[in-house]
Amino acid sequence: MATTRASVQTPGRRQRSENKRAAILSAAEALFVSEGYELTSVDAIATRAGVSKRTLYDHFGDKQTLFQVVLTRVTDTLAATVRTAIEQELTEGRDLREGLMAFASRVATEAFPSSEYVTFRRLTSQDRSAPRLPEAVRERPERMLEERFAQLAANGEIRTADPRRAAQHFTALTVLLAVDALRDEPAGAVEESEILAIITDGVDAFLRAYR
Structure with missing residues (x-):
């Protein structure tokens, strides 16, 4: 033909x-x-x-499809950053505390302050008229960390029957607190030692609960 x-x-x-x-x-x-x-x-x-x-x-x-493509592209970039941090820091055989510290520090200081994350937050916090991505796409970074925590549980490195909740607790105790500190102060005002202290306290609290 x-x-x-x-x-x-x-x-x-x-x-x-x-x-x-x-x-x-x-x-x-x-x-x-x-x-x-x-x-x-x-x-x-x-x-x-x-x-x-x-x-x-x-x-x-149409505009709706275009918005979804833009949001998907930004989400994919953010997910790739988190995936790389998981693969390079939460490696099998590495001391767990050391790996968790390195992962949280990397995400808090590299991924979340990045322009991609800022764009992601601005796009996903718009009014209800803006299209939304499917839940599976929106939560991809969290799902990747959940899968790694499930492996840690299977290997006996942490104790949990709910890897998703464990990942949420870990993120809340470390990355989100560090990002809040960075967001609440002018650029450059937060010392690296302060971020490290926040993450150290969070990792230790997490391990006391889950190890």
């Missing part, structure tokens, strides 16, 4: 299409963060991206 001309893309055309898609995503992310979902129009996104509305619709269909 003959292939229609519309379905054929030369390498140059494919690259231009990918460039336009990337420009649309970057423009949409910036506007959704600064203006909010409700106040951001397709016209504004297309103008900022330097493309026509028709091109935007061809790539994404």
Whole structure:
């Protein structure tokens, strides 16, 4: 069967299409963060991206789908950062306290203060009109830590029948407290030693409860 001309893309055309898609995503992310979902129009996104509305619709269909793609992209980046920290710090055979300290410190000082996390928080804290991602996608970072804690429990390194709750307790005692300290003070005002002290106290409290 003959292939229609519309379905054929030369390498140059494919690259231009990918460039336009990337420009649309970057423009949409910036506007959704600064203006909010409700106040951001397709016209504004297309103008900022330097493309026509028709091109935007061809790539994404509508504003709702575009918002979900933007949010998924940011979530994927954040999840990849957490996954790397888990794989590199919570390694099998490593001293548990040392591994938990290294993981929490890395997430608190690298992942959560990052522009990706700031964008994630701004996108997910918008009004009810903004589309939401499926729960499985939203909670991917937490699920990855839960899976690692389940392995720790299976290996006898922690005692818990509920790895999800254990992961939530660990995060609350360490990463979230450290992030709160960073958020409440001007940039650079919180000493690294203070963050380390918060995480140390949290890890020790967690181990007293779960070891």
